Amino acid sequence: MNFKCKILFLIFLVLLSFSGCGKLDESVSQSNNAKIQFIDDDGKEISLEKPAQRIISMYSAHTENIYYLGAGDKLIGGYNCIYPPEAAFLDEYDYKGDPEQVIAAQPDLLLIRPFIRQKAPDYIKTIENAGIPVVSLYPSSFDEFDEYINKLALLTATEQNAKKLLDDFHNEINTIKELTSKQQDKKNVFFESTDINIRTVTPDSMAGLAIETAGGINLAKDAKPIDQGSTIAPFGEEKILENADKIDVYISQRGSMNSGGDLISISQRPGFDTIKAVKEGKVFVINEKIISSPSFRYVKGVREAARFLYPDLMDNIDEYKNDNIATRRDFAIMAVKYKHIPIFIPSSSSYYSTEHKGHTFGLFEDIDWNDKDFDYIETAVENGYVSWDKGEGGKEYFNADKNVSRDELAQWLFVMGDFKNVDVNIPIDDLEKSSHKRIVQILVDNHIFELNNGCFEPERYVTNNEIIKALSCLDVH
């Protein structure tokens, strides 16, 4: 290194240290204003000098909410978190493992919930003894949700975001409530939380409230908790079968903590074929994470419950009755709403460590989990209703603005429906141009698509109106 270089290097170092100092002063002065004090849900007094910068969250709802609050970049680790999709790639810390791993990661905040302290008191104590602040939060009822979010916001310096998110959250819940409250034909609902002894939820639990908000009448509105403080309530097969003809909608909760049945297993239980909802195919499975977990995603669970109860009201697609050329995004929304299928939510904590032959939920380069149509797009793709594209290095793209051709529409429609081979074999002059000859032939034979001078015109783009017309054929087939 010559002399000039040495001088330059020295000046650089001096500048660097000054800029560092500036930052240090700033953060110190900020911290004096931002002193955080509250009692956490383990009854422990929390006092922090400044918002956290390196957080390990051991509860998936905390993780989700921190991402919603816009502080996802402050998270350095999680436990069994798979939503939002980026949370699945956080380093994993397990309270059943070695606390030294947490200590070595040097977080400035470990977020837990009371359940974890009860399960692993020594683990938590070891981390506390190492001087790492541990905050335990869990809203025991829906009424405490705002307070809980505000505490998370304090810890992550996102109070402004929290206010807006909470306003939006409550507005959306109220909008659903208002919509469904006007329905004359009230639906009776049974909510199954586990299939062992067929248990339900308490009426004041988050799931219980979701049924109420969605405009349903909870068959188990008098259910009492199985243990004090629990949201699980005994119900039993006998009482269900007594009310078999009254149950309009049967919702079953599944996930790592709950094992409700599904349409097939429920309908195969002895006597259950007499249940009105089973006879009418109104058995729906909902992921516990969106209906029983204190996260902003709860609004999705409430909306889903309302869709199960009042599909026509919640899944209206009148706004697409126009002659605009349709895009993939348009089709995805129309398809999911038209079929009234539940939104796709991965449930297994190993979802991202398992290889998927098709699309992996949440990994489109061009669709963010905050996209307003995220659930419709992911659900349509996961059900094979709409195509997507693979780019360089296996990257996945939805290409939401891409127009939809007749050839594509034919394939997607065939996957959505149950079309039969009618063996008419109407001649199609340009069938060779289609990538899905077998499907096009069946759909033309079934008069789902009309020919133009003997041609199918596979490459021609379709309008929204044409899609709605094509979807309406699914009712017949």
Added chain:
Amino acid sequence: MKKLLMFLTVGLFVFAMAGCTNSQSVSESNSKGEQEVSENKDSGEDSDKVNTDESKKAILVVSFGTSYNDSREKTIGAVENKITEAFPDYEVRRAFTSGMIINKLKDRDGLEIDNVEQAMQKLYDEGFGKVVVQPTHIMNGYEYDEMKEAVKPFEAKFSSLSYGTPLLNDDKDYEEAIKAVMSEIPETEDKDSAVVFMGHGTDHPANSAYAKLNDKLKEMGYDNVFVGTVESTPDFDDVLEEVNNSGAKKVVLYPFMIVAGDHANNDMAGDEEDSWKTMFKKEGYETIPVIKGLGEYEGIRNLFVEHTRAALEG
């Protein structure tokens, strides 16, 4: 000095605590239960004792397991019941080989199901002298090997211990299994329909059982019946090619697994874009999945009874 002492105490405490949690996680993850076995040895029991009272007889039915509570009783439960009916002098017990499923059922549903070691230890402790271990596995794959491995330490502890064979062991089994299943599948009558069985598949050499089954079906005249696996060969593309060549217009999917659990519900019949149902539909086939585990076929249950009979008479 005082400070140093305190530091040491705290340090030791932290170390001990860390140690505690460590060993806890080991014992939790060690679902194979080696620990339980050695604990029993340490408890002063005479581990060299051989149970000779052959009037105390038991059949241990060993299954992989499933977390689908409804399906479990219709399949594994039904096989166990059939064996119980056939051999009234025997006490019939259940064990699962999947530690993951045992743990899941315990955590989620509070159900306690023994692994093979635990079940064997209990039979031993309770003084059974004659034990037959009957797997409900499809073939001699990893699960079967692991089961034998787990029973091995107990082999000398009973005056009579024998193993039943899995579903597909010798040539006759293939024929019997095909007869048992096909007699309950109506679609083979329809020449426009292809019947596709979805097996699990494994990287164990025993995976050849699926190809053999596929060949045997053709040999027995089932030209439109095909076998594929989720995790190995023949895979979906192999089956698709066979279906394409068969000229079928419709595909009927059946699991070739004892339990219609996760694979049957999701990988075979699920609505996901990569399920076999959706993939066949994308190719233009009218596709009908049937959720029926092998344990739900009367003929298959009888085959397991016969395998048990061979073991206890042999």
